Amino acid sequence: MRRANPRQVGFICHSCASLPAQASRQPFTSRILSSSPRQIAQSSVWRSTPARWATSVSASRADAEADAEANEKAVPASTPRPLTDASQLANVAEDSCNKFLSVDGIPAKQLTAAALQSCLRAASALHPQLKRAEAQFKASASKLVSLGAERTGARVPIDAKLVDATSRISHAAYTIISNPNVEMTPEFLELYVAIQSQLGQPESLPAVFELYATKPKPVVKNGQIAYLKQNPNAASRAIEPAVADMALQAAIDAKNLDSALGIIEASYSLPAFKRQKLIKHGTAPAIGLATLPFGIFGLSTAYASYWQNTMDISTATGIGVAGISGYFLVIGSLGMIAKLSHKDQMKRVTWTPGTPLRYRWLREEERAALDKVACAWGFKEPWRHGEEMGPEWEGLKEYMGYRQMLLDRVEFMEGMS
Known part of the structure; x- marks a missing residue:
């Protein structure tokens, strides 16, 4: 098989590289291209590729610049930094x-x-x-x-x-x-x-x-x-x-x-605060207590008229009123006493014995505030409660005593019951 001359191969390659600029001065290259239609198509592809590549590059650059401009327009003006001085x-x-x-x-x-x-x-x-x-x-x-x-x-x-x-x-x-x-x-x-x-x-x-x-x-x-x-x-x-x-x-x-x-x-200690609490939390129970007799009488009348046939209506109504009233009186009194005398929320400040229940309820926020102060100024460890000393602590004890309260009541302290 005959080998190609290296000089001819190099000549052909150089001719292809310089074809767009020197097509009229290359008869050998023109003869080769005219004799092979397949090479003509391939040459046209090679010739158009640089143009397409340049076009795509320029288009991509234009798109990138447009996106950058759009982003710059979309970014809002920078907010001023908050003052820290x-x-x-x-x-x-x-x-x-x-x-x-x-x-x-x-x-x-x-x-x-x-x-x-x-x-x-x-x-x-x-x-x-x-x-x-x-x-x-x-x-x-x-x-x-x-x-x-x-x-x-x-x-x-x-x-x-x-x-x-x-x-x-x-x-x-x-x-x-x-x-x-x-x-x-x-x-x-x-x-x-x-x-x-x-x-x-x-x-x-x-x-x-x-x-x-x-x-x-x-x-x-x-x-x-x-x-x-x-x-x-x-x-x-x-x-x-x-x-x-x-x-x-x-x-x-x-x-x-x-x-x-x-x-x-x-x-907490002003009369205005107590009146506001009485209005907010006492209005609904007072209305219920005022309407309770009418409800009791209605239930007693219904019982006497429809639910019994052994007594006359007036006698059955009286018995029903007495029974229902006694039930509400006893149960309601026990519930109120339990509600007003519970001590689960108390930590270090409690009421002195003999303080009326109505005062305890009206002044509960005041006691809780003083309890919070005592816990903040005293020792944090429960087993050290009662060991505090100093003029401020003694003054705090005396201040609470004037308000019918006791600080660190012995029988309520941890391990003393």
């Missing part, structure tokens, strides 16, 4: 307070709520920094020093910048809520308590609770602002239990015993 947060709260105070007349409730919410956002943004500073102090200080600070309620030494920002935000919120032209509502009070709880500043909460009960209501009369005196003992002036519990927890977290006791006195 303590001074800037305090400036935002003070600016909101100043804008609120610049309003003449009685401000709208929406404006007051917006000003308090601005302070709340600043306090919420500052809260993690306060917790971080407290955690760093506990990690760096000795265990005995940190325990002593927790027991005595001493302030944790943190950055002066954070302390200043906390005071400014707290003062701005107090300025807004204590404005004479602002009507104290439960919503505003809840916002204020949330602000001070985030900042760890419960010192002003007892005063604000008293202000909520006694602050005059601003009204417009004859084109001027008049102030209507409020009844502090009205049920509408009572602090909501959830708000009072939030304030008490803030005082406990701050280890401020005076604020905790002041919050209890300004919320």
